[in-house]
Amino acid sequence: MGETITLQRLLEMQKKVWNFKISADHETTELVAREQLKSFGQISRIGALIALPLTIYAMIMLFAHADLTFIVTASFYVAIVAFLSVRNFFRQLKLDPDTVDYKEAIKNIHIESIISSAGFSCVLAIPVAFGQIPYSLDIAILAMGGLVVGGFVFGSIPRAQTYNLSITTLCYVVAFLVAKGSGGISTAILLVFFALCIDYIYRLFFFNFVQRHMHAAKLKNSAETVRLLLNDYAEQSSDWLWEVDGEHLIVNPSARFATAVDMEIRDLRNLPLVDLFEESTERNLLAQCLSSGKTFRDIHVPIKIDGQECWWKLSGRHIKTATGESSHIRGVAADITSAKKAEERVAHLAHFDSLTDLPNRALFNQSLQRSIGRMKAGQKLAVLYLDLDHFKTINDTLGHGAGDIVLKAVASRLEKNIGIEDVVARLGGDEFAVSLRNVESDQDIRQTAQNLIDILSEPVMVEGQPVAIGVSIGIALAQEYGDDAEQLIKHADIALYHAKENGRGCASVFERYMHEAVQDRRNIEMDLRSALKRNELELYYQPLVNIETNESIGYEALLRWHHPEKGMIMPDVFIPVAEDTGLIVQLGEWVVRSALYEVAKWPEHLSVAVNLSPAQMRSPNLMPTIINALAATGVAPHRLELEITESVLMNDNQSNVELLHKIRSLGVRIALDDFGTGYSSLNYLRSFPFDKIKIDRCFVDEVDSREDCRAIIRAVTGLASSLGMVTTAEGVERSDQLSQLKEEGCVQVQGYLFSKAVPANNIKGRAEPTGNIEADVGEIGKKSAKVSRATPLRKGRRRKTG
Missing domain, CATH: 3.20.20.450 (EAL domain)
Incomplete structure (x- = not known):
């Protein structure tokens, strides 16, 4: 099994060597390429010296065996190649691999490889093929020597090496086969095998060459990064070393430490370390840690520097010496003022509104709960829940920037017009809350709410223009409705809803029936x-x-x-x-x-x-x-009539008019309902050609008893007739009403009189x-x-x- 694994690894290694390509970033690739040029420049000089005796020996064999034509031709060709080689040799001496265009330089080396290998190979290969030089062991040795020298010179540039070996091998193989026929096959095969071995050996050298330089490039980059980091740390670090003796007195203060505390070095010597810091529990903790003799970390201590309060973080431990622990303590200090302020800012934002700097809902709830918990018998506490009227209109028409100005102005007015013990908060959006403490009576609470309504109803100046605002207020009393802050705020919110239902711009005190009404509405919704x-x-x-x-x-x-x-x-x-x-x-x-x-x-x-x-x-x-x-019912469009009120046109007038035109283009009829109850009804008749006007029942109720109602209906019917519109009177319940409407020119009616x-x-x-x-x-x-x-x-x- 071990032998199989070794063979497998060997095959994998060979595959990597034969198919190896540089795969790295542009900077590393360029670095390797320039190292190739340096290596080629050094080796090519040695290769030229080695190739010289081979070339001389080849020429001797030509002079000994070949006729004059071959000798002259070969001499002329060798002279040209030698001249080019010498010129390139001196060019390589002057060449700076670090500045030259490395791509162009490598391309020229490829060309040189092809010319030199073809030239020096043909000097012997052609005479051997034509029988001018007898096939012998010397020729085979010269052929192999040419392969070795070519691989050695161009080994650092694989493609140039392959060109050289391939051309040299091809020339000699052809020469051997032509000169000896089938008898030269064995020599040709050995030469090819020898060329492949040389190519593999030098490719392996190149593989190791690239790996070595890529690793060096990585080390160089890492070292550069470390160097930059160390320089940056040395220049920008806010850490300082400090040392105290057994009495906790400062010893050997550095110049940077003295600069940090804005003191002279001589003044720092023998000064107790804790005396640098402000009186605080944190300073007492630092003194305890120094006295304990134990290692301590990250103690935050306040310090005054140039009249400003700063914060330092200290860590320290006893110094170890060859003879054991010293009584001296050495540590590091870091300025954490920015982090401390950021931490305080985050804590502040967690409890205060970022726009108005008022307490937010969470802090208001906590404060209200504490106030409820401290209430004494007979004491009253009230929560006022405020919501700005039509604030969305300000944002939509003037922009959110104007809305922010209004919110800040409201917050400022609230803060200035509440008691010292009272708390005002922004709960979110345009909603605010006020907790009134130690109020004497319900009447005082209502009066305070009315005062706030009056104050907040005054216009706010936005970019020199007055912007009208208003407020509705819901009130809940802690003494009457529980001792839970969330419940109290909820009751105030319910009362606020009741105030808005009653026309806005007023205050409403929570009562039980309001909660029941809210529950009923919620049940109806569900x-x-x-x-x-x-x-x-x-x-x-x-x-x-x-x-x-x-x-x-x-x-x-x-x-x-x-x-x-x-x-x-x-x-x-x-x-x-x-x-x-x-x-x-x-x-x-x-x-x-x-x-x-x-x-x-x-x-x-x-x-x-x-x-x-x-x-x-x-x-x-x-x-x-x-x-x-x-489409689904097959009803003719003119049989459908859609009724809208003026409030539809008041909101997004242009968009709604365009939509009405699209609906009317289908053949659907459009009627204006409750005509006469809005403030600009005539303008709506001009903006859209309605098919019908419906006269509101408030004019019909007394049409048989009041002349003004008859005059209004007469005017509406006349106007509708001139505009080509039909009139319908709603709420007809008595025959006298019907008679009067008929007399005034009304076309259609509806009401309980009929059904x-x-x-x-x-x-x-x-x-x-x-x-x-x-x-x-x-x-x-x-x-x-x-x-x-x-x-x-x-x-x-x-x-x-x-």
Whole structure:
């Protein structure tokens, strides 16, 4: 087994030698190549001296045996090759291998190898082939000598060596075979074998040559790296050596150590080491370590240098001598001031907001919990949870830089207008919190909150321009609602939500019913998420009546929820929750698909109206939903009417107008709902050519008793008529209202006077369904693009309850 392994290793070694190529980076490859040139330059001089007697002997044999033609030709050729060799010899003497173009130099050596081997071989090989020189042992020895000398001279450059050996061997083999015929075969074979052996031997030398120089290059690079590192350390290191005697007095202070402590060397001698540092527990620890006599590491000690506080890290141990341990202690000191400050900065950022430098949520919670724990009987503590009103609008319109300026201004105002013992924090985004300690009464708390609202409502100057801001505040009292900081903040957040629901810019104190309301909303949200899957939603339809004929011309689709436990839930309960959570997008798409599926069963003259929320208008899935539902049900596009409110156009006006134009290009009609309740309704009529204007019920309620209501309706109907739009009056409940609306020129009406919203089965002329409506609607839904998640909204459009 051992012999087999040795043979295998030998074969592998031979393979490496024959197929060896330099595989290294450019710098190492160039280094090896230049070493090849140096080696060739040295060896070629010796090779020239060795080749000289061989050439002389060859010429003697020519003069002894060959005729004049061969002698003259060979002499002339040898003279030319000799001249070139001498010239190259002197060129090699002047050549600097470190600066010459090494690629070009090696290429020239290849050419020289070919010329010299062909020249010197042919001097004897041609006369032998033509019988001018008798075939003899001398000729074979000269041939082998030529191989040895050629391999020796060109051995450091493998390709040149191969050219030389191959050409020399080929010339002599041909000469032997021509001169002796089959009798020269054995000599030719031996010569080829001898050439291969020489080639392998010199290739092995070259292999070792390259390995040696590559290893030297690596060592050189490593040594250079170490040298650079050592120089860098010596120049930039902040470490200093120190030494103290048995009394812990400084001995042999170095110049660098004296510079580091900003003192003279003479002042440092015999000074107690601990006296360099500031009074602190860390300095006491250093004194204990020095007295203990034990090795110590990484003791951080404060030190004043040039009036500034710095930090050093010290390590030390007793000096060992030939006779044992000395009483002296030697160690190293390093300046870690930057690292210490960075560590303090990280610790600061862990508890403070980076923008406003106020305590963050974690630190506020800890502080609040400590304050709660220290509360005494009869003491009051309150948490104010603040949220800036419409802060997102500032970021969107003026940029985040302006938003940061506003946040800093708010933080500054809060800090200046709270008590010394009170704590203000930024919880994140535009949310802040204040803990009021030792307040005397609930009235004081409310007054403080109102004062903060007034102060924070003052404009903030951003780049010379005033920016209006506002704030809503939720209040929770610790004495009344538990002693847990997280729970108190949660209650304040609930109260804040209540304040925002009540119109913003106000304060609201937490009460139990608010928590119950939040729980109810959360339960509604959870049930609503699965209501679609459980087929609990249903569309009711309220007729749109032509005021002249008293006939239904279409219906408005109104959503109902059949809850398995709570029964029928009206939209005014669950639609706000859907808008806050983003579920309104999914519900709205279901309404569009279901309404179109239903209208496909109605007589052709009936249409259906569907309300769109602002969130649906922002959904990229709205257009695919409408197109796919129309295609799947086969309903003519003009039978679908989409109703939007002014709030849709208020947000991202241009984008929404473009989307409405795309929807209208399908043939779908667009109606402006709740007309007259916004602040710029006429501008919206100019921005988009609506098909219909729906007059809000607030004008219809008293149209039969108030002249101003009649005047408004008269103006709206006249305006709509001139613009080619239809008018529909909502909420008609009395015949007197109907008569007045007819007199004022209204075209369509809807309301309880004609019918409440009814299930689809009650619609006159409706065809009986052929299958499960929910299954069919679900199939339509699968053809729509995947529903996008909408961003939850605080405020959405008002959904009709019908």
